[in-house]
Amino acid sequence: MATSAPPLGRRLDWQTVRVESTEPLGRRARLLKLGVTDWPGHLPGQHADVRLTADDGYEAQRSYSIASAAHEPGVSLAVEHVEGGEVSPYLTTEIRPGDAFELRGPIGGYFVWEAANGGPLYLCAGGSGIAPFKAVLEHRERFARGVPTTVLYAVRSPEHAMFAERINALATSDPALQIVWTYTRAAPKSWRGYARRVDAAMLRETAPRPDARPLIYVCGPTPFVELVASTLVELGYAPESIRTERFGPSGE
Amino acid sequence: MNNQNRPIARGFRGRRTDPANRARVPPGQHVTQDFPVLSAGPTPHVPLTEWTFSMHAGNTPLGKWTWAEFQDLPHTHITVDIHCVTKWSKLDTVWEGVTIDALLEAAGLTAPPTAHVMAHCDGGYSTNLPTADLVGGRGMIATRFADAPLAAAHGGPARLLVPHLYFWKSAKWVRSFEFITAERPGFWESLGYHIYGDPWREQRYSGD
Known part of the structure; x- marks a missing residue:
């Protein structure tokens, strides 16, 4: 049962995830529900890194809180739209179900509760x-x-x-x-x-x-x-x- | 950069780093103008009259300074780029403080007594570093940022500054150095973050 985080020291590899659905979260944020195939589990409170790669190889990374618990299907990220930001406007307004990007995690072993x-x-x-x-x-x-x-x-x-x-x-x-x-x-x-x-x-x-x-x-x-x-x-x-x-x- | 097998984010352009700064920004980082605050707990507030900085190896004290005594040590200005593991980098930050070289000299030491150090801080935070990364002008105890006393939220009255490593190594509210012969992990290093933390090799997490 995936209720806990992977052991510390495990290497966190990037994996390709697919957006299954998105929904608005309040006025300025969006919840991205991601389908994952090789997610090691996480503890409530942890976050994950997102890496976006443009068609010319340019990359940008950001961290987002995981809003789902490990026993729920997939991984849900809460992304707040930062005005003039580089990544969050893309994730909150541009991305659609079926799109893929890279994720790695879970990250952070302190701000957690189980x-x-x-x-x-x-x-x-x-x-x-x-x-x-x-x-x-x-x-x-x-x-x-x-x-x-x-x-x-x-x-x-x-x-x-x-x-x-x-x-x-x-x-x-x-x-x-x-x-x-x-x-x-x-x-x-x-x-x-x-x-x-x-x-x-x-x-x-x-x-x-x-x-x-x-x-x-x-x-x-x-x-x-x-x-x-x-x-x-x-x-x-x-x-x-x-x-x-x-x-x-x-x-x- | 081998990005060939990565999924392409459809329609993502991003905000490219100014070409003039590109060589100064490590992989996966982006330049910010502001100065984000990231700490694991409440910001400690220690009165300067109670503040001391000390160094020891095992049970052997190597030096201890009150705030006033610390002010009398030779101070150095530096302008450096800093890189936080949470992906922001800030260029040309201006700091003032006492280099670790100057501290060792004030303690009568010609070199660090051991290969590693654990920096201990108010609030229970700690971080480990090789002592080689602290000497030769590469590390200081900083008390001023941008020509003003270092704000408590940013680690004031004094923080470690080791700008060539990810910024969690530049421990806020630093109060002592424990010189150790064998490397052991500090706070974040025990919680999944890299034992060394070189931003240019993108050593963010254990195993990177």
Whole structure:
């Protein structure tokens, strides 16, 4: 059963993968579902490298979060469209089912969580930072239902949210999973939840208490991660219990 | 470059590296103007009054400097290109700090005492390097970037700078050197990243 990553030290070879389908993820991102023939498995939270080769041999590489868990078919990558970027506009607007490119991975052995790590789990996502947590939540649903888990997800507006339906459905079916949304620009009418940027009060209200020793994962744009991680340290959470993944400015 | 067996990305043009810079950009890298931040955990904030940098080999201390003492060591400016394993390269970055040559000299050493070093950092990070890669002006402890104190998110107050290797080797928040005779992997090197990390040979991950 492909629930775990390949042993470290295994050589990561490039392999050709085919796009099976794509779907929009919120307003600015796209989910690419890839058919893979020789994928070694991965842990929730890991990412993969994409290599595009132009017809004259020019190549470009980028890393993207894997949004699917290893027990699901194929590998799904979440790609956020970076305005003026080199690779992401191609992947979000140009690529179609049937197209092929190269992939290698999985990469990153630290920002990972699997059932054996237990909980409580506190996942803080900003924008497309939800992508690795989608893999965590799918893995948890399959192998670790009942692990106390809170997701704090900050997005500009409901239209910008990624995986909203699926995440809400997972939470509806498992009382141990709580999703807390905060809308930083535009909340739905009659919204009674958070409608501001993440701050100390919001973290205090939503995170398990420090003495519960939660495993904390923070993923999103650099300023979001810097703020959340530093504030959690100030609130008394052990720095070594906080794992971070910062996006961008990616330099695309 | 042997790209013959690769799938061609239909309609992909990409943004070619400026020909003037092409020889400076390692394979699979692209040039960025900004300065991305990548760290595995929260940014540590150590007051300068508590900051020290030390070196040891086994149980033998080889040198220790407070922030004030470190400022009194001879400083060097360098302008270098840096290459992050996450694919960005940044050209002509300007740094100021104390070369490892100067540190060794300040400790009364004419050469590194061992073939390898483990750099230890606030926040529990570590990285391993051959000492040969640190001497001869190839490595420094940098405290200033672009003519300003190095920001905490970028590794301030002091980070290792070894620009000819992928940038995870340029450990942020560096606090000590442990000289070791046998190479052993540091933080990322234990988690799937290459033990040496030469960008020109594209040594990103174990086995590359």
